[in-house]
Amino acid sequence: MGWKVTHGVSLLQGEILVKTRSHRTAGGQVIAQLYLPMARSHLWQQLTDYPRWVSYFPDMVCSQIRPAPVELDPRIQHLYQVARKQFLCFAVQVEIYLTVREQTDQAGEQQIWFTMEQGDFLDFAAQLTLQDWQGGTLLTYRVQATPTIPVPTLLLQQAMQFELPANLRVMRQVLCGRSLNFR
Template identity: 55%
Template sequence: MSAYQISDSMITGLNMPWIKDKQSSLIQGEILLQTQSHTAWGGSVTACMYLPLLRSQVWQQLTDYPRWVQYFPDLTKSEVLSKGEVKRLYQVAQKTFLFFTAQVEIYLEVVELLGQQIQFRMQKGTFLDFAAILDLKDLGNGTLLTYQVKATPNIPIPSIVIQQAMHFELPANMRKMRQVLCKVK
């Protein structure tokens, strides 16, 4: 196996067999995405991207939570409320749809598995439910970043609409994240 190949154990651990044959696309900068229904009004998405940085470099930047406003353009605030084994975050995002602007806020519990994974669970907020996992694996001379999100908004929007929005917006957000992490203009 070459340094850039994704092993079966890597994809089994992440439950992502759909990326195995697309590793060259990842290395070339493609954002791989898979959307699924989550609830009648929610969606689930898994996005993968390659970063030409060591995992320790990526980890250091990702755990700087106030900096997340640079990664996700709709995120207007990301504040650490408490530190410790379980951190607490407060985040605010604003999104405009046609003539309507929605603002959401969320209080998250954050558990870090040093250098490997960040788990986000909603405590309260303007979602019925929200959970995310950010996973980091070594891949060649860089890092495979996988971001899995499951969310149900508190307004009844059909699941397919949520999935389409995630499918459209998350790749752009991930490219922005890579640009900031890698300091590329």
């Protein structure tokens, strides 16, 4: 990714870096990075508390762990999430069932992989990565999705460009407390 090298000062000052691009013919992909001035181990405990995600993402109204089918791997969980969003004169609600896999690699980097089982998307996948960096943690969040309703790709990318940073600012405030001095 290389952002943390070229934009390190911006990240440390609280900026959220975002890149968007198209995904498939009617979808979008976004990659965002932010710095959290907290230990990775503390953040990991909070981020893997999936019902708490309703406090991180203002439009998410439900995030529940579902009973697993016979699951032998404790690093895998199953989630049900619902989000509601108001766009000008109409409201949209989306539901998604996810398989969630948690892993830590040899370098200590921790990742959470979200894969759609079923839901209101043609496809959906996300990855959240935590890395130790500058006395805190660098969070990288990658999402790619194709909605079932036809939305112009440019409009979808613009929504991702503006919505994800706003959501990640809320996430950072909840995780770190409101006393942060980022702009």
